[in-house]
Amino acid sequence: MSDLKLQHLEKIYDNKVQAVYDFDLDVKDGELIVLVGPSGCGKSTTLRMVAGLEDISKGKLIIDGKDVTRMPPKDRDIAMVFQNYALYSHMTIYENMAFSLMLRKENKNEIHQKVLAAAEILDLTSQLNKKPSQLSGGQRQRVAMGRAIVRRPKVFLFDEPLSNLDAKLRSATRREILLLHKRLNATMLYVTHDQTEALTLADRIVCMSMGHVQQIGTPLELYDTPANLFVASFIGLPPMNLFDVEISDGQAINSDFAVDLTAEEKERLAPYEGKVVTMGVRPENVVERGNITVNVFSNENLGLNTLVNGTTGKHKITCKFRGWCNYKAGDEVKVSFDRKHFFDKETTKAIR
Numbered sequence: 001m002s003d004l005k006l007q008h009l010e011k012i013y014d015n016k017v018q019a020v021y022d023f024d025l026d027v028k029d030g031e032l033i034v035l036v037g038p039s040g041c042g043k044s045t046t047l048r049m050v051a052g053l054e055d056i057s058k059g060k061l062i063i064d065g066k067d068v069t070r071m072p073p074k075d076r077d078i079a080m081v082f083q084n085y086a087l088y089s090h091m092t093i094y095e096n097m098a099f100s101l102m103l104r105k106e107n108k109n110e111i112h113q114k115v116l117a118a119a120e121i122l123d124l125t126s127q128l129n130k131k132p133s134q135l136s137g138g139q140r141q142r143v144a145m146g147r148a149i150v151r152r153p154k155v156f157l158f159d160e161p162l163s164n165l166d167a168k169l170r171s172a173t174r175r176e177i178l179l180l181h182k183r184l185n186a187t188m189l190y191v192t193h194d195q196t197e198a199l200t201l202a203d204r205i206v207c208m209s210m211g212h213v214q215q216i217g218t219p220l221e222l223y224d225t226p227a228n229l230f231v232a233s234f235i236g237l238p239p240m241n242l243f244d245v246e247i248s249d250g251q252a253i254n255s256d257f258a259v260d261l262t263a264e265e266k267e268r269l270a271p272y273e274g275k276v277v278t279m280g281v282r283p284e285n286v287v288e289r290g291n292i293t294v295n296v297f298s299n300e301n302l303g304l305n306t307l308v309n310g311t312t313g314k315h316k317i318t319c320k321f322r323g324w325c326n327y328k329a330g331d332e333v334k335v336s337f338d339r340k341h342f343f344d345k346e347t348t349k350a351i352r
């Protein structure tokens with residue numbers, strides 16, 4: 001267990017592509033940090049810099065108070081779990097898990113104990129004599145985690161470990177990773193492009209776009225108080241509805257509706273009087289009563305909720321209503337918004 005400091009890390013590849021800008025983060029001992037963002041945002045590059053698989057162009061990496069910026073991967077005391085498992089097909093599960101310890105020439109008896117302990121944690125005890133090809137995708141992913149656990153590293157790194165699993169197995173394995181994290185109390189950095197994984201796993205999320213950190217915070221902070229339009233649109237599913245509105249006399253107005261601002265919103269938006277801002281409303285904050293007319297074009301029952309897609313005049317809107325609804329294309333439903341977010345149109349930053 002240990003703490004990890006990424007101090008102003010930057011990555012400029014040989015072809016002059018700058019993949020990461022000023023990544024600054026203190027990971028606490030035992031914390032699970034999820035780096036999330038769309039493809040190409042620089043999350044894998046950041047993880048690979050921590051692993052030592054990419055050189056760090058600028059900045060410092062500190063593990064347990066020690067500067068490891070220029071240290072080779074093997075000396076960093078870090079274990080990485082990849083999305084393609086990277087298991088040795090000719091070895092048994094036991095051998096796969098024992099391999100790195102054998103390379104380190106550890107005592108055979110100790111290796112045996114460590115492998116058995118990891119197999120127990122991961123429910124792999126009965127699989128130890130099998131080859132990887134005889135295991136399911138989920139079990140192979142657990143072996144990959146087992147290989148990391150036996151090394152008892154200071155930091156665990158996960159690079160999209162669930163992306164090769166089907167949806168059901170993905171959520172089961174996600175729960176296993178959470179349990180594992182609690183059980184080992186290990187410091188973990190986890191990369192994914194999937195916002196659901198980030199929200200459900202992380203102690204804190206780092207949301208990235210185009211090499212820049214957009215926001216660092218707890219899942220609730222990113223969901224409830226997104227720092228800018230990018231985070232607001234990326235976190236939350238279905239994504240937030242966005243409307244251009246003019247702030248005028250205590251209301252947010254566009255060609256299709258006028259919504260009253262709360263006293264707090266009026267005060268916060270006072271500097272924007274007469275100006276156009278972006279208003280964000282999460283589908284779950286659209287409620288089934290009010291004076292805004294939605295013309296329905298689809299109704300999707302999810303069990304606990306219903307997704308209703310439609311238009312308000314020329315604006316598209318997605319609503320997530322509680323319970324089971326039976327709207328049909330062409331129906332009208334009256335709605336209002338019980339929570340709104342506002343963003344500056346120029347800077348895209350949240351108006352706080």
Ligand SMILES: Nc1ncnc2c1ncn2[C@@H]1O[C@H](COP(=O)(O)OP(=O)(O)OP(=O)(O)O)[C@@H](O)[C@H]1O
Pocket residue numbers: 013014015017018019037038039040041042043044045046193
């Ligand atoms: N070896 C490389 N040489 C040059 N450019 C690279 C290299 N690896 C990545 N890049 C570029 O750096 C940027 C960030 O890539 P990176 O793989 O870190 O993003 P990512 O968020 O992890 O995306 P993905 O989820 O698709 O892997 C991209 O523009 C990518 O094209």
